[in-house]
Amino acid sequence: MANERLRAALLERGMTIATLAEAIGVDQKTIERWITLGRTPYRRHRYAAASHLGLDETYLWPDALPQEQVSQASGSEIVTIYPHRWSVPRDAWGRLFATAEHEIGVLVYSGLFLAEDAGVQQILADKARAGVRVRILLGNPDSEQVAQRGADEGVDDAMAAKIKNALVLYKQLRRVESVEFRLHETVLYNSIYRADDQLLINTHVYGVTAPHAPVWHLRKVAGGEIVNTYLDSFERVWEGATPLTGG
Numbered sequence: 001m002a003n004e005r006l007r008a009a010l011l012e013r014g015m016t017i018a019t020l021a022e023a024i025g026v027d028q029k030t031i032e033r034w035i036t037l038g039r040t041p042y043r044r045h046r047y048a049a050a051s052h053l054g055l056d057e058t059y060l061w062p063d064a065l066p067q068e069q070v071s072q073a074s075g076s077e078i079v080t081i082y083p084h085r086w087s088v089p090r091d092a093w094g095r096l097f098a099t100a101e102h103e104i105g106v107l108v109y110s111g112l113f114l115a116e117d118a119g120v121q122q123i124l125a126d127k128a129r130a131g132v133r134v135r136i137l138l139g140n141p142d143s144e145q146v147a148q149r150g151a152d153e154g155v156d157d158a159m160a161a162k163i164k165n166a167l168v169l170y171k172q173l174r175r176v177e178s179v180e181f182r183l184h185e186t187v188l189y190n191s192i193y194r195a196d197d198q199l200l201i202n203t204h205v206y207g208v209t210a211p212h213a214p215v216w217h218l219r220k221v222a223g224g225e226i227v228n229t230y231l232d233s234f235e236r237v238w239e240g241a242t243p244l245t246g247g
Contacts, residue, residue: 001038006060009053024048056220056228077224079217085202086211096195097123100132105194107184107234108202109139109149110162113211114193115169128178135180136170137234137241139163143185153209167244174244182241192234199230 010020017035021028026045033039034049040061041049050057082088097104097120104127106114114120128134139146141160150159174181191202191210197220205213220227 003035003038003060006049007035009055009060013053015053020049020052023052058225059228076221077218077226079219081217082215084212085215088200088215093117093193093200094120094123096193096198096200097127098195099198100127100195102132102196103194104132104134105137105192105234105238106135107137107188107192107237109146109159109188109191110166111136111138111191112162112166112169115166121170121173124179125173125176128176131178133180134176134178135182135238137182137184137237138166138244139188140183140185140242145185145187149188149204152206154207155209181244182238183244184237184241186237186240188237190230190233192230194231194234197227199227201230 010016017028017031021031024045025048026041030041031049034041040046040063046057046061050060053060093114094117104124108114124134139149139159141163146160146163147157150156153159170181173179189204191204193200193202199216199218201216201218202210203213203216204210218227218230
């Protein structure tokens with residue numbers, strides 16, 4: 001079976017088989033066989049090709065690694081677990097975003113604590129001006145999903161109010177080029193805070209407000225699947241969300 005993911009990756013990046021072959025030091029016909037015949041490369045070639053394309057090798061060759069190795073790599077993606085969001089060191093959020101070179105992503109209902117942090121907002125603005133793509137997803141304050149989450153946390157209408165407050169606090173950041181805001185109407189099971197391949201995941205627990213719920217610190221490891229799962233989730237919510245216009 002042909003490897004359409006690899007073929008599509010080349011097309012999306014404007015690359016040819018020849019340029020990839022030269023970049024990773026293999027014969028063009030070898031890459032042609034990877035694509036047309038679905039051949040699985042040696043591990044070093046899989047890793048080199050995936051790195052050059054900016055993708056994970058398990059995406060391009062999902063059956064290449066034995067499940068035991070995938071499980072071990074996935075376990076290695078867990079850096080630490082905090083029992084509550086309030087137990088995460090205050091400066092950890094700024095340090096996370098400060099490491100980003102390509103992508104920053106925030107997926108929350110309100111994430112008001114970030115909007116209230118002038119230092120974090122400055123980091124986001126500086127990163128955007130330096131060419132980092134910054135995407136922030138907030139819940140639509142008028143949506144049923146936000147109302148339900150407010151009820152689940154026991155704060156009712158305060159959830160929608162926090163989102164509206166965050167939007168006001170983000171007024172200056174919304175004017176920065178390369179910072180994109182969208183409103184979503186999604187049932188969230190986690191809030192996601194991303195800086196490239198590093199994530200802080202704030203779990204959502206019924207009857208518990210976000211500051212009291214656990215946070216996972218994750219860092220992507222080649223062959224692991226946990227980080228990719230959350231990144232894919234972010235992209236699905238982003239695609240279905242409504243761009244926020246106006247200052």
